Amino acid sequence: MAKSPASQLITSSEAIDGHFGPYGGRFVPEALITALDELERTYNAAKVDPAFIAELAELNATYIGRPSILTEAHNFSKECGGARILLKREDLNHTGSHKINNVIGQALITKRMGKKRIIAETGAGQHGVAAATAAALMGFECVVYMGAEDIRRQSLNVARMKLLGAEVVPVTSGSQTLKDALNEAMRDWVTNVATTHYLLGTVAGPHPFPTMVRDFHSVIGIEAREQVLALTGKLPDAVLACVGGGSNAIGIFHRFISDPSVRLIGLEAGGDGIDTGRHASSISGGSSGVLHGSRTYVLQDEDGQTIESHSISAGLDYPGVGPEHAYLKDMGRAEYRSVTDAQAMEAFSLLSRTEGIIPAIETAHALYGAMVLGRELGPDATILINLSGRGDKDVQTAAAWFGIEL
């Protein structure tokens, strides 16, 4: 991987006028349109500007630590019916997850727009930490909106954001989780749009966010495809990733979309189980609607009120999903399955004990998906998993789950 992957940014040509089929678009107050237009113009110019591409490649290589490595999980393979398991190690990125890929890209865009203040929403805190990191690096003021409930369960990341110089604003409305943090960030943005860039952390929201955020994460799939080919001489049979908003999943899926033999499988948070109603599986258990600026699959009641999602994983605890996933689902190009809290924690424990890698609880949903799929496909199969984040932030939650006294 001598050549920088950032020079191969996948273009957004398949989104037409900001829509993925019937999904996506812009459902936002008119006050934000000028800013979204400016963002789209700036991004479209940047992504073909050699200077921008070079600067992003440089930061990818020397700050994030790209390319991230590929680890073959020989021991965990036994838990997956003997299938060959390859882990794309986004957990080894600076700040501990894939989130930094998008953040560095958008921070450069922010600089290009001449804005000095960024705001971000965060669930697990991984995006907030990444945003606070980029703000520290580039000298931006940074405000992170975080649900009060998430602040409680991700206190380590809250401390990290504060150490990095960001202001963390607790959001006490609604379910006090990621969706409400997003609402509050939108309100801030409507008010301060002239000076502020909303550094949205996932492939949701109004156009151009789903396309732009996807492009910044597509480096994951570009690298992984080459690495898998170099290691195994063939394409994987399936690519797996957890899906909340869906940024790590779209990041690893995207380069494989034109490889028809490769199954793309997103694992949604099943909480207590879809049939209990307490889950965060927007595709498996939701319906078409409009949330946070775009049309997509949404957890909603008969009046269109958003139903609060439930998951042990703060990063997947979101009642919507990126519009491109909704489209991939409808096209049949990607499959989406649901993994419960208990199943994810089983995989969390197994990977930790068999490979010495403590995954984020979000990622553990994808790992459980591999345990099921590996048994379906058998030992001849190769499964690529996006190991999207590390589990340091989840130690408290996991300790409580497994009854470990701290």
Place this chain on the structure above:
Amino acid sequence: MSLLSELFIRTRAENRAALIGYLPAGFPTQEMSIKVIKAMIEGGVDAVEIGFPYSDPVMDGPIIQEAAETARAAGITMKKTLEVVREVATTGAPTLMMTYWNPIDRYGVERYAEDFHAAGMEGVITPDLTFEEADEWLGLTDRLGLHPIFVVAPSTADERLKLVASKCSGFIYAASTMGVTGARTSVSSAASTLVERLRAITDTPVCVGLGVSNGEQAAEVAKYADGVIVGSAFVKAVLAHPEDPLPGVRAVAEDLARGVRNR
């Protein structure tokens, strides 16, 4: 001609601005919301915007958020909102709705337009619907003679302002400031500039909302706008006396009604 269009002919003849009052349906309860709206009309509100309390109101500040939460906790639904609209329309005041898009989308766009039109609703303000996403909606409002009302902002560029204005009927909702709903100590000067820009491109009446809460502010806005939109001040009046909100609500309306006549 709709009651709303007749209202602006009348207010122009009387050389005053119209007073448009907003309340979330079902706040604080379904029954009381109807009484509060009737008190608003008795106090001098010319036209009513009935809000649908939505779970994710990104354009609303803390006061309207709280009202929406209260109404949802008290069990408001689209079906009950339809009853509120029907009751309010019997007063003869132009009756509009203001709602985020997803509740309409979920109800069924055509079914919504037909049911609520039949109940007496004359138009809908859609704060998060861009005209690019509104083809089906505009076809229906056109067929039924409903007023589609979009919200424009000080940041809206000239070209776009022209386009949005051309899609509005009844009136154009001009957001006075960059921000969310809620009372402010002063109404931003951005409002008069925005109204001026609209005057240059359209004859459709322009009403100003966001931040107006008393007669003095209403008088100021009435100098350049066809209508003054007030929401949070009514919600506050209800929250101040939840047991007996009507006298306070009526007083707020009377103060504002004097304001819109004091150009």
